[in-house]
Amino acid sequence: MTGLFLINILLALAWGAVTGSFAEVNLLFGFLLGTMALYLIREQAGSDRYLRRFWLIFVLAMTFVYELVLSAVRVASIVLRPKIELKPGIIAYPLTVDRDFEITMLANLITLTPGTLSVDVSDDRSTLYIHCIDVPDKQATIDDIKNSFERKILEAFR
Amino acid sequence: MTPFLEIAVGLVLVIGSAFSLIATLGLLRLKDVYMRMHAGSKAGTLGSGLMLIALAVHTGEVDVLTRALAGVVFFLLTAPVAAHLLAKASYEVGYRPCSDTHIDEMGKRDT
Amino acid sequence: MSGLAEFSSAFLDVCVNISLAVLTVAFVLIVLRIVRGPTLPDRVVALDMLVAVGIGYIAAIGVQTDYFLYVDIAIALGLVGFLATVAFARFVLNRGLARDPTIVDEIRETELREGRSKANVAGSAAPQGEGAR
Numbered sequence: 001m002t003g004l005f006l007i008n009i010l011l012a013l014a015w016g017a018v019t020g021s022f023a024e025v026n027l028l029f030g031f032l033l034g035t036m037a038l039y040l041i042r043e044q045a046g047s048d049r050y051l052r053r054f055w056l057i058f059v060l061a062m063t064f065v066y067e068l069v070l071s072a073v074r075v076a077s078i079v080l081r082p083k084i085e086l087k088p089g090i091i092a093y094p095l096t097v098d099r100d101f102e103i104t105m106l107a108n109l110i111t112l113t114p115g116t117l118s119v120d121v122s123d124d125r126s127t128l129y130i131h132c133i134d135v136p137d138k139q140a141t142i143d144d145i146k147n148s149f150e151r152k153i154l155e156a157f158r
Numbered sequence: 159m160t161p162f163l164e165i166a167v168g169l170v171l172v173i174g175s176a177f178s179l180i181a182t183l184g185l186l187r188l189k190d191v192y193m194r195m196h197a198g199s200k201a202g203t204l205g206s207g208l209m210l211i212a213l214a215v216h217t218g219e220v221d222v223l224t225r226a227l228a229g230v231v232f233f234l235l236t237a238p239v240a241a242h243l244l245a246k247a248s249y250e251v252g253y254r255p256c257s258d259t260h261i262d263e264m265g266k267r268d269t
Numbered sequence: 270m271s272g273l274a275e276f277s278s279a280f281l282d283v284c285v286n287i288s289l290a291v292l293t294v295a296f297v298l299i300v301l302r303i304v305r306g307p308t309l310p311d312r313v314v315a316l317d318m319l320v321a322v323g324i325g326y327i328a329a330i331g332v333q334t335d336y337f338l339y340v341d342i343a344i345a346l347g348l349v350g351f352l353a354t355v356a357f358a359r360f361v362l363n364r365g366l367a368r369d370p371t372i373v374d375e376i377r378e379t380e381l382r383e384g385r386s387k388a389n390v391a392g393s394a395a396p397q398g399e400g401a402r
Contacts, residue, residue, distance in 0.1 A: 024220065076177070079184040084188065084189075117241060117242070119245045120245075131192045161276070174325060174328075178291070178292060182302075186298055194315075205321060206321040209324070210328050210343055219337065222337045232344065239351075244313055244357070247361045247365070250366070251361060
């Protein structure tokens with residue numbers, strides 16, 4: 001996996017050398033070209049999984065931005081209501097991911113999503129405590145996170 | 159700089175500052191420190207990020223744009239960390255969430 | 270075409286001024302929250318927000334003056350603001366665990382304010398009183 005990434009960087013550098021410019025944009029373009037080249041030989045070089053992971057990380061990043069905008073709009077709609085009636089709560093979320101990096105990622109994503117803010121991780125790393133700004137149904141919130149973010153993180157980094 | 163880009167920059171600036179104002183209103187109107195963090199960490203991040211991107215697009219130079227994008231990514235990564243640290247610290251110390259809080263599963267665990 | 274260009278630069282000017290005005294209102298409201306408190310974490314959240322508004326200011330002024338070095342200043346300010354918030358969080362934690370009198374008083378106040386209805390919170394655990402630690 002890392003080998004293919006290095007090859008991709010090497011291809012980008014080669015592109016920079018051939019075109020005679022090591023400007024960031026040109027290198028980025030070379031990187032994209034290298035990815036395309038790896039796509040063409042995906043069956044011979046086995047780069048299928050590598051490209052798939054690339055794509056999944058990209059999808060994850062896009063989800064991140066989308067959810068941030070959504071949550072900002074939702075917070076805005078809550079704040080601008082003439083009368084604020086909310087049922088906040090701190091819920092325990094059972095974690096499926098177990099690596100530090102993935103937990104950090106998930107906690108960050110949760111904080112930037114509508115109405116949730118991660119407060120603490122239990123010492124055995126099995127539970128994430130989340131403060132919700134409005135939680136009429138605890139299980140619905142948990143299912144929501146399970147089905148969107150945690151699944152996407154598992155797909156992208158496993 | 160094309161006219162349409164200029165108009166877009168202006169609109170993004172206004173939208174970004176509006177989000178900042180909304181985050182501030184949230185800071186004033188919400189009831190306890192945990193709920194105020196929601197407003198600050200989401201709408202606030204989006205507001206300043208949008209305005210930074212508007213500045214980068216306005217300058218129209220690629221290296222400035224990459225720097226601004228790196229800055230926005232940096233804000234996106236740090237805002238949740240800051241909110242999480244502060245929420246954790248205030249909960250550990252014993253600041254209670256407001257009385258509307260109807261579930262508190264963190265209180266159940268053995269500390 | 271030049272008519273459109275004139276309109277767009279005038280529009281941008283108006284937009285920059287509007288956003289500066291909006292940010293100023295936000296600034297004043299945040300200062301209000303910092304003064305009102307009521308607790309130390311509230312003030313820290315407000316200070317964090319103050320930094321975000323400051324970044325907004327820098328961006329708007331950068332657009333107004335066409336001076337793109339402001340991007341770097343904004344990023345540096347974001348870094349400093351993040352570190353400050355982290356330091357404040359550590360401060361709240363350390364002082365709180367050391368039972369700093371000011372913080373203990375604040376906590377007792379919040380418990381008085383919120384604690385009364387704590388008993389009828391359905392299914393929630395027994396609150397950890399002051400003596401729990």
